[in-house]
Amino acid sequence: MLEILKQSSNPEICKPLVEAVIEKAKEFQQKFGRRPAFMEVCGSHTMSLARTGVKQCLKDEVNLISGPGCPVCVTDQRSIDAMIALAEGENRIICTFGDMMRVPGSNKTLLDSKIAGKDIRVLYSPVEAIKIAEENPDKEVIFLGVGFETTIPILTLMVGEAEKRSIGNFSIWMTTKLVEPVLRYLLDAGEVNLDGFLLPGHVSIVLGENSYKYLVDEYHISGVITGFETAELLFGIYKSIELALTGQAAIINNHPSIVTKTGNQVIHQWMDKYLTECDEAWRGIGVIPNSGLDLKPEYSQFNAKKRFTVEVGEPRKTKCRCGEVIRGLISPNECSLFGKACHPMNPVGPCMVSAEGSCAAYYQYMRESF
Amino acid sequence: MLEILKQSSNPEICKPLVEAVIEKAKEFQQKFGRRPAFMEVCGSHTMSLARTGVKQCLKDEVNLISGPGCPVCVTDQRSIDAMIALAEGENRIICTFGDMMRVPGSNKTLLDSKIAGKDIRVLYSPVEAIKIAEENPDKEVIFLGVGFETTIPILTLMVGEAEKRSIGNFSIWMTTKLVEPVLRYLLDAGEVNLDGFLLPGHVSIVLGENSYKYLVDEYHISGVITGFETAELLFGIYKSIELALTGQAAIINNHPSIVTKTGNQVIHQWMDKYLTECDEAWRGIGVIPNSGLDLKPEYSQFNAKKRFTVEVGEPRKTKCRCGEVIRGLISPNECSLFGKACHPMNPVGPCMVSAEGSCAAYYQYMRESF
Amino acid sequence: MCVGVPAKVVKKNEYSAIVDVMGSQTTVGIIFVPDVNIGDYVIVHAGQAMSIVDETYAKQSVEEWRKLVDARNSEAIK
Amino acid sequence: MCVGVPAKVVKKNEYSAIVDVMGSQTTVGIIFVPDVNIGDYVIVHAGQAMSIVDETYAKQSVEEWRKLVDARNSEAIK
Amino acid sequence: MEKFISLAHGDGGELSHRLIRDVFINAFGDGNEAMFDAASVIISNSKIAVTTDSFVIKPIFFPGGSIGKLAVAGTVNDLAVSGAKPVYLTCGFIIEEGFPVADLRQIVLDMANEARKTGVVIVAGDTKVVERGSADGVYINTTGIGVYQPNMGCSLEFEEGDAIIVSGTIGDHGIAVLTARGELGITVPINSDCASLNTMLDEVLQHSKGVRIMRDPTRGGLATTLVEIAEDFNITMKINEIDVPVKGEVHGVCDLLGFDPLYLANEGKAIIVVAENERNKVIDILREFPEGENAVVIGTIIGKEKGQLLLETPLGSKRILNRLSGTMFPRIC
Amino acid sequence: MEKFISLAHGDGGELSHRLIRDVFINAFGDGNEAMFDAASVIISNSKIAVTTDSFVIKPIFFPGGSIGKLAVAGTVNDLAVSGAKPVYLTCGFIIEEGFPVADLRQIVLDMANEARKTGVVIVAGDTKVVERGSADGVYINTTGIGVYQPNMGCSLEFEEGDAIIVSGTIGDHGIAVLTARGELGITVPINSDCASLNTMLDEVLQHSKGVRIMRDPTRGGLATTLVEIAEDFNITMKINEIDVPVKGEVHGVCDLLGFDPLYLANEGKAIIVVAENERNKVIDILREFPEGENAVVIGTIIGKEKGQLLLETPLGSKRILNRLSGTMFPRIC
Numbered sequence A, B: 001m002l003e004i005l006k007q008s009s010n011p012e013i014c015k016p017l018v019e020a021v022i023e024k025a026k027e028f029q030q031k032f033g034r035r036p037a038f039m040e041v042c043g044s045h046t047m048s049l050a051r052t053g054v055k056q057c058l059k060d061e062v063n064l065i066s067g068p069g070c071p072v073c074v075t076d077q078r079s080i081d082a083m084i085a086l087a088e089g090e091n092r093i094i095c096t097f098g099d100m101m102r103v104p105g106s107n108k109t110l111l112d113s114k115i116a117g118k119d120i121r122v123l124y125s126p127v128e129a130i131k132i133a134e135e136n137p138d139k140e141v142i143f144l145g146v147g148f149e150t151t152i153p154i155l156t157l158m159v160g161e162a163e164k165r166s167i168g169n170f171s172i173w174m175t176t177k178l179v180e181p182v183l184r185y186l187l188d189a190g191e192v193n194l195d196g197f198l199l200p201g202h203v204s205i206v207l208g209e210n211s212y213k214y215l216v217d218e219y220h221i222s223g224v225i226t227g228f229e230t231a232e233l234l235f236g237i238y239k240s241i242e243l244a245l246t247g248q249a250a251i252i253n254n255h256p257s258i259v260t261k262t263g264n265q266v267i268h269q270w271m272d273k274y275l276t277e278c279d280e281a282w283r284g285i286g287v288i289p290n291s292g293l294d295l296k297p298e299y300s301q302f303n304a305k306k307r308f309t310v311e312v313g314e315p316r317k318t319k320c321r322c323g324e325v326i327r328g329l330i331s332p333n334e335c336s337l338f339g340k341a342c343h344p345m346n347p348v349g350p351c352m353v354s355a356e357g358s359c360a361a362y363y364q365y366m367r368e369s370f
Numbered sequence C, D: 001m002c003v004g005v006p007a008k009v010v011k012k013n014e015y016s017a018i019v020d021v022m023g024s025q026t027t028v029g030i031i032f033v034p035d036v037n038i039g040d041y042v043i044v045h046a047g048q049a050m051s052i053v054d055e056t057y058a059k060q061s062v063e064e065w066r067k068l069v070d071a072r073n074s075e076a077i078k
Numbered sequence E, F: 001m002e003k004f005i006s007l008a009h010g011d012g013g014e015l016s017h018r019l020i021r022d023v024f025i026n027a028f029g030d031g032n033e034a035m036f037d038a039a040s041v042i043i044s045n046s047k048i049a050v051t052t053d054s055f056v057i058k059p060i061f062f063p064g065g066s067i068g069k070l071a072v073a074g075t076v077n078d079l080a081v082s083g084a085k086p087v088y089l090t091c092g093f094i095i096e097e098g099f100p101v102a103d104l105r106q107i108v109l110d111m112a113n114e115a116r117k118t119g120v121v122i123v124a125g126d127t128k129v130v131e132r133g134s135a136d137g138v139y140i141n142t143t144g145i146g147v148y149q150p151n152m153g154c155s156l157e158f159e160e161g162d163a164i165i166v167s168g169t170i171g172d173h174g175i176a177v178l179t180a181r182g183e184l185g186i187t188v189p190i191n192s193d194c195a196s197l198n199t200m201l202d203e204v205l206q207h208s209k210g211v212r213i214m215r216d217p218t219r220g221g222l223a224t225t226l227v228e229i230a231e232d233f234n235i236t237m238k239i240n241e242i243d244v245p246v247k248g249e250v251h252g253v254c255d256l257l258g259f260d261p262l263y264l265a266n267e268g269k270a271i272i273v274v275a276e277n278e279r280n281k282v283i284d285i286l287r288e289f290p291e292g293e294n295a296v297v298i299g300t301i302i303g304k305e306k307g308q309l310l311l312e313t314p315l316g317s318k319r320i321l322n323r324l325s326g327t328m329f330p331r332i333c
């Protein structure tokens, strides 16, 4: 099987695929007089497309627009400030994914707080937080629960584990986001013209192919569920152009080896048990009703928002255009700060610092000063 | 006044005083056919006599015998082991005078425990411990209350302060000693032949000149209250020989600038308020009834022995002869371990490590290998 | 939005498994894929196996790519 | 059994005083010597003033030593 | 000898004396220089190379080496890549109270062995002890003195077409050490590449006049070291992603954690930039040594106008590589 | 520039690069050597002196100096007392996460100033950052290279009657630093003696052929340093308690805490053993310098059979002095 998996980055397959995509894109251009435009919903897609060079190779032929799929980037500034303020409290251990550390709050970052002596730990595996809570009974251990549908199930596992072991000093600061509500928002707003979506390979593990029916039924737009390796990306784009050429809307599962029709049902059970829909505020968008998941009231003891109060002021205003980047309205280099005031050493917005941020992807992989 | 105080170490005074003492000692020898023998009760006397060279200068003429006046040295081995075991408990801060750190317990020293990570702090001023207790409300702060009459009053001050500030996590592990009971023990035992005592200058601040009447009245032996500077030491010895020559027993206050007839009455009030007599075990002697002071029952909350239990086994047996050194029966170089198995880097008994220990004084100041 | 890594299951416990990624091994949770077997490849995300890789579909994808590539190549030869 | 150091009181508060020992200064408790005055010398032990040095007696002691020393010296001259 | 280091081992008194005598002098030499504040040594050339590094690695013992071996090899390599023959080393220890003396002995032994193997002499040392919680076990500084050899060395004259060689697989040290900490729960069957390269690099310089520069890609990894060369000498370098040798296991861990092997530390690798016509000769020489058996050309110098490092992807597109910007944090998801 | 040091300042990437460029190179020199793994320097004699020391002082700023000044002066002095002219220094920094960059700048400035004053050039450096709680602010290693000057130096030929000179009052550094920590609640109006002595000692060696040995009594103090000389060269030395210069304030603190000034650290004092007939000349030279204005003879060499240090008390009795045995703890009462 390893041999099969390896083929996805085999240059002998990938290089001809690039040509195939370009040819198909040219066909589209001839027919419609413009480049086909697709939004990669997922931040990891943005990164992979940039890192593997797919974006660069296709840049004149296909318009690949980054979407709202970086969980850190879409988090509202007030919410970022709240998490940083949370870390200021005494006797707390804040656990987080690494990406959060350098995200600019209005006044400081979590990294600044860590440098100043706060106990903030980057976890590779979130369930580690449960062990930390057990080992530090006199401290409050709070996990920063930032993520989309792939990460959310893991948060429920943590609650389940804390419940089973009767751990009283563990909680999650929930700021989760869902894909469907934000895609609906973008389509309703009608700000971007798209010929289809590259749908996230791993979120789809959870959601399943069928969950995207609304795109076709309600918005008459296509979606191709796509993996992250070079050949997978290229073939997803190829399929997207093919579909766009037919003028028909459809959902194609281009990643069937891991994505099923109905998604992972075990995960659905876990999510149903612990979670309930809630409104969430999105950067550059505002509150989208029912666009996130929160712990059900019966699990309030694990809900950091119920246990701790933090005070945050009005977020600092900057010229950062992350909000527009997320909505696919501009590409990072259209922001006047890009590469000047804003760069990975001094990020002004989260898009420049998250491992899935569009601005970070552009800065790292797509600057063309050579 | 400084000029006056300085005279006590002025060589122009001290050198002729040495000669005067030697002359007086020779007079004694002519009369009695032996050197006059005095016991310096106080461990600091032992140190000062050695450090200033007085002992060396007089060694052929006057027999100066170290007594039981080093608080660390007289502490029973089981009690030393108990203090070290105490430090092994979790969530404790042990505060101590520095001398205790390297005193050999049966298995280890407090320093070993500190090196292994226990929180053991050497204090310059014991009342610091109260501040430490206040700053560490979740820890038990225990002061190792080792000392004679000069130190004991300071322990009462600590209790008074802890009481005033309602500090619940502070206590003292009381193992104090009194001068009178041990002098009575030595005199009753009759093991040493003495022509008088050099009485401790600073203990006498507390006790006062009159407190030594029992020496004359009950034992017909003299005592000269003596300071610690070269001239004071020499003159104390001079006065002692003078008295011995007369054959009369008397108490002479040779340190009247700081020692009064009845002692410091303020201190007496503090001690009366907080303390009550108790039996104490002495190294090499065993329990002497009413030879120490303990906190009165109404202050049990500050009494570490009431609050904590420690388990200690049978003390390790060694060839250390500290017990005999303390009683004045042998001088350190008569111990077969002295300078060989036992030296300051590897003390076998407390006498080799305390700043007032006789063996330490001999090793540091009186070895004659040059 | 979350890259996962394919990893081969080499040992299976009740709630966890040891997986191998090109020779490096680590422990992952398998609560979400209770039916996983030794030898299966799983997609690991944040310490949890999220999905079992279906070999048939994986092969099929590669075949699709090859078909496209071969078609182009034979066209080029023509 | 506890050497004390003579220190000069340079500032007096209710329960403590600042004392000077040859130019170095520190704070000591004066609860045991409430009557101490600025300029007095005290014997300090473990952070507490235990006794006030009586200047008359101190002088008297030095005189006694000197008397003995002088007597010897004059004898030596004889 | 005590079992654990105490503050008194660092106070300059009797315990310091014994520690130095029993642990250090014993391993490092006859101790004559311990009688003086400085060691007196003879050198054979008036042009010398000097370098210093502190080693703060965690864990101090790791697969393939220890802080002791590393402290010698690291400084030897800095001299060797400069084209100098390493001759003398000093070492400064900062030890945490409570550190096991047995571990210290092992570290010192590792240093002595590595020094013997490389032919450097440890001529001066220092030991400080700090309170528990003021260090993490032990830190070692080594400072090295090397002598330049007549008519041998790096030209620093770069040409378009010069080959960029790396002497073996990258990232082994970074991954071996990271996983050895145990915090990640990842086990990797590879060792750190920690090794002294002076003999191998000396052989290269002996036989090739075409060497432009040599560097060891330690902290910051291959990418950072190449960026520094590119910027310092204003040359455009291009490396091919597909040619950079990375062990599968290292790739695996990087995939799991979101790390980039180009930025992982190496402790037994050299980068050699060499004239195009000498590249094969140098590769052949390197491959004669176990430390160089995987040596390969990974790129070329493609310009002399702009100080810049480019990476060519397997698809043929290029991108700029920068220095590592901020410690690598594992990605969010 | 950031206000506080982070781990990323030590990972070899962009932040390390900037820290070195903006803080170190800025203060220490033109930075050419920062392009290489080792600095290349020229020396004038094939016999050189090498010494290394790590500085872990607390507090890092103290009356009379800082860890930066000390790190330069300390190593310069080790070279100077060896009879070598200090020429090059390396420095290795270990910095705790969270350390204020402003403090680091000040320390580096102090180093640069002291280096300029003494005429040494800092040629190589290294910076590591460790996690909070794995260091206490900042530690600095300096390694020094000095060159011996032809027909100048210490003879190491001791004779009975040789004078033991100390260049000024002892214990100033120990007491100034100890009280500066604030933990003891003692205030002392004296500064550390921290100073580079190379100019003064060079003058001594220029004018006296009778110098037997020179040492700086740092850690372990006067007594320990003399014990080491006595043992290393098998000579009996005697010093007179009453002649050893100690400031009243230092005496005062020692009385309060039970310390012995003979074992307190000095950082700007030299011990010089010199032929009897040259003692006055050397004293005169020393007293021409502010660092030597209190220079005095404190003892003599009285034998050549036994490596031993004796102290004569004011009463005329003698006793053996040993190395400090165990950290000085304040006495119990």
Ligand code: SF4
Pocket (backbone or CB within 6 Å): A319, A320, A321, A322, A323, A325, A332, A335, A336, A337, A338, A339, A342, A343, A347, A348, A349, A350, A351, A352, A359
């Ligand atoms: S470049 Fe920076 S400031 Fe501009 S949108 Fe991106 S993150 Fe915001």
Ligand code: SF4
Pocket (backbone or CB within 6 Å): B319, B320, B321, B322, B323, B325, B332, B335, B336, B337, B338, B339, B342, B343, B347, B348, B349, B350, B351, B352, B359
């Ligand atoms: S020399 Fe050592 S063993 Fe002997 S009595 Fe003294 S302390 Fe005990």
Ligand SMILES: [Mg+2]
Pocket (backbone or CB within 6 Å): E037, F077, F078, F215, F216, F217, F218
């Ligand atoms: Mg020195």
Ligand SMILES: [Mg+2]
Pocket (backbone or CB within 6 Å): E037, E038, E124, E125, E126, F051, F052, F053, F078
């Ligand atoms: Mg040195």
Ligand SMILES: [Mg+2]
Pocket (backbone or CB within 6 Å): E051, E052, E053, E078, F037, F038, F124, F125, F126
């Ligand atoms: Mg270097």
Ligand SMILES: [Mg+2]
Pocket (backbone or CB within 6 Å): E053, E074, E075, E078, E218
């Ligand atoms: Mg290096």
Ligand SMILES: [Mg+2]
Pocket (backbone or CB within 6 Å): E125, E126, E127, F052, F053, F054
């Ligand atoms: Mg040293």
Ligand SMILES: [Mg+2]
Pocket (backbone or CB within 6 Å): E132, E133, E134, E135, E136, E137, F133, F134
């Ligand atoms: Mg530690």
Ligand SMILES: [Mg+2]
Pocket (backbone or CB within 6 Å): E077, E078, E215, E216, E217, E218, F037
């Ligand atoms: Mg290097």
Ligand SMILES: [Mg+2]
Pocket (backbone or CB within 6 Å): F053, F074, F075, F078, F218
């Ligand atoms: Mg030194």
Ligand SMILES: [Mg+2]
Pocket (backbone or CB within 6 Å): E052, E053, E054, F125, F126, F127
């Ligand atoms: Mg370095």
Ligand SMILES: [Mg+2]
Pocket (backbone or CB within 6 Å): E133, E134, F132, F133, F135, F136, F137
């Ligand atoms: Mg600290």
